[in-house]
Structure formats: C-alpha cells, structure tokens
Amino acid sequence: MNKKNRLYKIALLAFGLTMVSNSCSNDFVDREFRQDVIQSDLKTLQEIKSFVRGGYSSMRSSTYYGRDFLAFGEVRSDEMYSNKASGYYTTVQDYSMTSSDAYASGTYNQIYTLVGKMNIVINTDLTGFLTADLPAAKYYQGQAYALRAQGFFDLLRLYGQKYTGGTLGVVLPLKFDPKAKQARATIAQTETQIESDFNTALTMMTANAAIDAPSNKTELSISALKVLMSRYYLYKGDYAKVRSLTADVIGKYSVIPKDLYQESFRYTLRGAASNSIFELEVGTDSSLSTSSYAYVMSYNGYANVVPFTSVYALYDAADIRRTLITRATATAHYLSYTNGQGVTFGKYTNTVGADNVKMIRYEEVLLNAIEAELMPGGDPAKALLYYNQILTNRGLTAVTSVDLDMLKKERVKELVGEGFRQWDLLRWGVTSFKPASVNINKLAFPIPRAETDLAGTLVESNPGYDN
Incomplete structure (x- = not known):
C-alpha cells in the first residue's frame, strides 16, 4: 500500500552524520529527495539510525509534538482554552477550520513526513549489512515501526471519523512511493495497521533487547513503546x-x-x-x-x-x-x-x-x-x-x-x-465540551484541500467542510 505524490513533496528525509552539540542535542544533516524518484535502500546502520533520528526531528516540530498537536488536545476541551491573542488556535477552538486551514495542513504534512521517513527504514533490505550491525539495524527498524504506528494513531484521532459516526480512517502508506495514489482506509483497517505496527515493533525491539538503552530518554525504549501501546489500548x-x-x-x-x-x-x-x-x-x-x-x-x-x-x-x-x-x-x-x-x-x-x-x-x-x-x-x-x-x-x-x-x-x-x-x-x-451548535462532523479535522484537489486523488474529504 502506497501513498500519493502530494504527501512527500515536503519530506526532508534525515541522512548523514550525527552531531552532538554542547547542549547534548542530537542533530543530523537533511537532504531532500526528488519527489519523482523512488528512494533506494539504506546501506549502513548509520543511515538507518540517522533516518530514525529524522523521525524524532519531525515529531519535535512545532506543527506536531513541539507545540500544535499538544495544544489541539487542550483548546478543544474543558481544561484549557485559547485567548486568541495573535490568532493562535482560533479556528481550532471555534470549530471554524476550512480545508485550507494552516493548522490542519501543517500537522497533516508533518505526520506524513514522519511516516515517509520511517517507511524508508522499514523497507530497507538488511541482507547486505555487516553481521555485527544486524541486531542494531533490526532494533532501529523496530523503532521505525513504533513511530509509524504512533503517526497513524495521531492521524486517526485528528482526521479520522471515529468520533463523528463515520467509517473512514486515514491513508496508510506502507512504502515510500512518491508516484502512488491511495484512498483512505476504514477506521477498522487503520486500527488493525496501528496494532500490527506496534506489535511488530515490540517483537523486533525485544528480540534485540541488548541494544535497548532505557537510560537514554531521548530514544524510544522498549518500556516507552509499551506505554505508547497502553495509550492506544486505552483509546480502544x-x-x-x-x-x-x-x-x-x-x-x-x-x-x-x-x-x-x-x-x-x-x-x-x-x-x-x-x-x-x-x-x-x-x-x-x-x-x-x-x-x-x-x-x-x-x-x-x-x-x-x-x-x-x-x-x-x-x-x-x-x-x-x-x-x-x-x-x-x-x-x-x-x-x-x-x-x-x-x-x-x-x-x-x-x-x-x-x-x-x-x-x-x-x-x-x-x-x-x-x-x-x-x-x-x-x-x-x-x-x-x-x-x-x-x-x-x-x-x-x-x-x-x-x-x-x-x-x-x-x-x-x-x-x-x-x-x-x-x-x-x-x-x-463525552462531547459536552463542544458547543451544541457545532456539527459533530467538526470533531474531525478537515482533510487539507491540497490533498483532495489533486488531480486523480483518491482521498475523500471529511463531511462538513468546503472540499
């Protein structure tokens, strides 16, 4: 199952040497792949680790866990609100988003960028790797499965129709294929893929547990993976x-x-x-x-x-x-x-x-x-x-x-x-935090217009929006 061209135009896939700064922050060199070229397999353990770190970089972006995704969970609740200073989160809080809304498209693009990076790692053939590097390579492939699962879960919660009475989940690209087009999976299919990815991650990481370093809090450990899975199963x-x-x-x-x-x-x-x-x-x-x-x-x-x-x-x-x-x-x-x-x-x-x-x-x-x-x-x-x-x-x-x-x-x-x-x-x-005048369809974010307007698109919009 592949994803269509639009989603990976912005995908900066992490590659290169890891640099440790004075602040102990791990960074990496990014290179942008041509959107019309299928990416070849990674060749070394270092490349695999760098792409996984690139996934963490996508997650810490201000349009994802660095800011917006956390704020979305607060301003649409009975816990916190946006005072709308400088326009922050106004459309999200007021349920006035359109299909061109920057909050909807920014987070959508960032999560699919994460998925694209992890798909490169997941689909890398390890046959030619050094024997000594195989346990670590498999362990990091396990991390990639876990991060892809989390990305799909976050997409499902934001853009899926779980809480609106519909049946559609999200698009589930399982390979990096910039020329492919793909429709949205159902909610059930999306949940099945999330569980499969989480379980594969746990199997691979556990089988190579000697690589696991829970004292390094800035990488997903086996314990951290189990907590992410517990979040998902609470939702279920x-x-x-x-x-x-x-x-x-x-x-x-x-x-x-x-x-x-x-x-x-x-x-x-x-x-x-x-x-x-x-x-x-x-x-x-x-x-x-x-x-x-x-x-x-x-x-x-x-x-x-x-x-x-x-x-x-x-x-x-x-x-x-x-x-x-x-x-x-x-x-x-x-x-x-x-x-x-x-x-x-x-x-x-x-x-x-x-x-x-x-x-x-x-x-x-x-x-x-x-x-x-x-x-x-x-x-x-x-x-x-x-x-x-x-x-x-x-x-x-x-x-x-x-x-x-x-x-x-x-x-x-x-x-x-x-x-x-x-x-x-x-x-x-509980949906009482939502104003009574707001249609329940608006609990799901709009699918960005850039997706639904693309020639030949198979992606269906969410009801209640302008696309």
Missing part, C-alpha cells in the same frame, strides 16, 4: 492489554518528588528526572524559540493557551501542582493574561524553547494502570496503591479508596497542558 478500551503493558513498566521508574515537580519539566533536568521515560530532544541548538509550546503557555511568552479557573479549583491548597497556576482574579472564569499579570503555567516556563518535549512521564503510566485496574477484571488494591504514589508525592495525604471519578479528576490535575484531555473525553464518550 482494551483494559486487559493496558494492565499487561503497564505492569511491565511499573517499578522501573518513580513518581517525581514534590520538590522537583516543576523542575522536572525544565531544561535543567532533561532526561535525568526519575519519572522521565521518553523525551524528544531539543536543546539550545535546536531551540523552537517563539514557536515552542512553552511560548504559547507561559506569561513570559505569548500566554495564548491557559487553563480554566475550574481546573485551578480542583487542587487542594497543599497540592504542589496548584502553585504552577496563578489566577488572574479570584472570580474570573478564565485564567487570562493582561498587561504581564495573570496566568503563570509553570510546567512550561522556559520560553527559549530549549526544553525537551516530555512525551512519556511515569505518572501517566500509573494513571493508565489505575484506570485499567478499576475496570472489570482489574485489581482495585493495585489502583489504590498507584493512586497514592501520585498523591503523596504532590503534598497530599493518602486515601483509603479510589474510584473512576477520582481517577478522571486526577488525570486533569496531573496531566493538564500535556495534550491528553480532548482524547480522554472523547474515549469516555
């Missing part, structure tokens, strides 16, 4: 799989202590925090600067995306997490930014944009496990144990019982601003 409602996957990770990391909570999000502790499982490396040389997530969150930057006061009200006075949010006024419904005074969202305060992108924190693992253990077939005692590990490290007193309502509130308190909320609400069947 397969709690038995969530329990199994999280059980393999629990105990290998620890909840960040209260006194290090804010510091754990900053550049100073990047990669070294006890709760860090996977981060996208940024550093000063690759700083996202004013295009960073920090810049749209912090009062030192644009302060465009801020929490509702209802979020602040969830926190107990002793909760260290409450200190990361400052109210504009005691009665304001929104936490707004006025003349340099108002909201301080303390997870993201380094507006230089050099902080690593926190992809997986151990606290998420526990929260995923708590939810799964509270479901039929789970162990409520384990859920309580995990829940109290978070509470006691946030300055709070342990409790004697926990239920799903408490778990859902705790996900807000612990994960606010990290891009989870919209997807949590949707998988729980």
Whole structure:
C-alpha cells in the first residue's frame, strides 16, 4: 500500500552524520529527495539510525509534538482554552477550520513526513549489512515501526471519523512511493495497521533487547513503546492489554518528588528526572524559540493557551501542582493574561524553547494502570496503591479508596497542558465540551484541500467542510 505524490513533496528525509552539540542535542544533516524518484535502500546502520533520528526531528516540530498537536488536545476541551491573542488556535477552538486551514495542513504534512521517513527504514533490505550491525539495524527498524504506528494513531484521532459516526480512517502508506495514489482506509483497517505496527515493533525491539538503552530518554525504549501501546489500548478500551503493558513498566521508574515537580519539566533536568521515560530532544541548538509550546503557555511568552479557573479549583491548597497556576482574579472564569499579570503555567516556563518535549512521564503510566485496574477484571488494591504514589508525592495525604471519578479528576490535575484531555473525553464518550451548535462532523479535522484537489486523488474529504 502506497501513498500519493502530494504527501512527500515536503519530506526532508534525515541522512548523514550525527552531531552532538554542547547542549547534548542530537542533530543530523537533511537532504531532500526528488519527489519523482523512488528512494533506494539504506546501506549502513548509520543511515538507518540517522533516518530514525529524522523521525524524532519531525515529531519535535512545532506543527506536531513541539507545540500544535499538544495544544489541539487542550483548546478543544474543558481544561484549557485559547485567548486568541495573535490568532493562535482560533479556528481550532471555534470549530471554524476550512480545508485550507494552516493548522490542519501543517500537522497533516508533518505526520506524513514522519511516516515517509520511517517507511524508508522499514523497507530497507538488511541482507547486505555487516553481521555485527544486524541486531542494531533490526532494533532501529523496530523503532521505525513504533513511530509509524504512533503517526497513524495521531492521524486517526485528528482526521479520522471515529468520533463523528463515520467509517473512514486515514491513508496508510506502507512504502515510500512518491508516484502512488491511495484512498483512505476504514477506521477498522487503520486500527488493525496501528496494532500490527506496534506489535511488530515490540517483537523486533525485544528480540534485540541488548541494544535497548532505557537510560537514554531521548530514544524510544522498549518500556516507552509499551506505554505508547497502553495509550492506544486505552483509546480502544482494551483494559486487559493496558494492565499487561503497564505492569511491565511499573517499578522501573518513580513518581517525581514534590520538590522537583516543576523542575522536572525544565531544561535543567532533561532526561535525568526519575519519572522521565521518553523525551524528544531539543536543546539550545535546536531551540523552537517563539514557536515552542512553552511560548504559547507561559506569561513570559505569548500566554495564548491557559487553563480554566475550574481546573485551578480542583487542587487542594497543599497540592504542589496548584502553585504552577496563578489566577488572574479570584472570580474570573478564565485564567487570562493582561498587561504581564495573570496566568503563570509553570510546567512550561522556559520560553527559549530549549526544553525537551516530555512525551512519556511515569505518572501517566500509573494513571493508565489505575484506570485499567478499576475496570472489570482489574485489581482495585493495585489502583489504590498507584493512586497514592501520585498523591503523596504532590503534598497530599493518602486515601483509603479510589474510584473512576477520582481517577478522571486526577488525570486533569496531573496531566493538564500535556495534550491528553480532548482524547480522554472523547474515549469516555463525552462531547459536552463542544458547543451544541457545532456539527459533530467538526470533531474531525478537515482533510487539507491540497490533498483532495489533486488531480486523480483518491482521498475523500471529511463531511462538513468546503472540499
């Protein structure tokens, strides 16, 4: 199954030597492949590793996990909102996107760029590789499968019709073929491919576990892969799989202590925090600067995306997490930014944009496990144990019982601003955050017009849009 020409016009595929800067950020030389030429196999382990690092580079882009994808999960929720300063996320929040919307096309292109890079790695024939390099080459091919799975999952959530009542998923290119055209798969087919890629990744990486280096938080480890898979199976409602996957990770990391909570999000502790499982490396040389997530969150930057006061009200006075949010006024419904005074969202305060992108924190693992253990077939005692590990490290007193309502509130308190909320609400069947006047079709982003207008396209648009 191949993808059509349009998606790879912008694909800068990573190649070349890895350079380690003073900030310890891994960068690489990019070369642009001609859009009308099929890329030949990679020839060395170094090339494979460089293409995988190129995938991480795509993920840390401001149009993907470096900013926009996280913001999408917040401004379409009951947790945070855009104050629309400088127009940031206005069309996303107001459900007024068109098929030419820059947010829709920017993220779409960036994710398919990731997929294109990973397809080069996945389809490389390792027959001619040095025997000594084969375990590592297979391990990194496993990483490529995992990153492709995550890309397809993110595309499905944004552009698929899972929550609109439709049946269409997304286009699933499995080879880099710039001349091919392909229609969208169904939701079921998309989910099957995601699961296949994740499972292949786990098999390949586990078979070559000697290469695995979980202490290197800026590469996907086997543990990190299992957490990404647990996210997917939460979305699917397969709690038995969530329990199994999280059980393999629990105990290998620890909840960040209260006194290090804010510091754990900053550049100073990047990669070294006890709760860090996977981060996208940024550093000063690759700083996202004013295009960073920090810049749209912090009062030192644009302060465009801020929490509702209802979020602040969830926190107990002793909760260290409450200190990361400052109210504009005691009665304001929104936490707004006025003349340099108002909201301080303390997870993201380094507006230089050099902080690593926190992809997986151990606290998420526990929260995923708590939810799964509270479901039929789970162990409520384990859920309580995990829940109290978070509470006691946030300055709070342990409790004697926990239920799903408490778990859902705790996900807000612990994960606010990290891009989870919209997807949590949707998988729980909650759509009340969407204005009643907005058609349910608008829960899915538009397929970019550049796709649907291409001569001979097989890609069908989402209903409710102008293409």
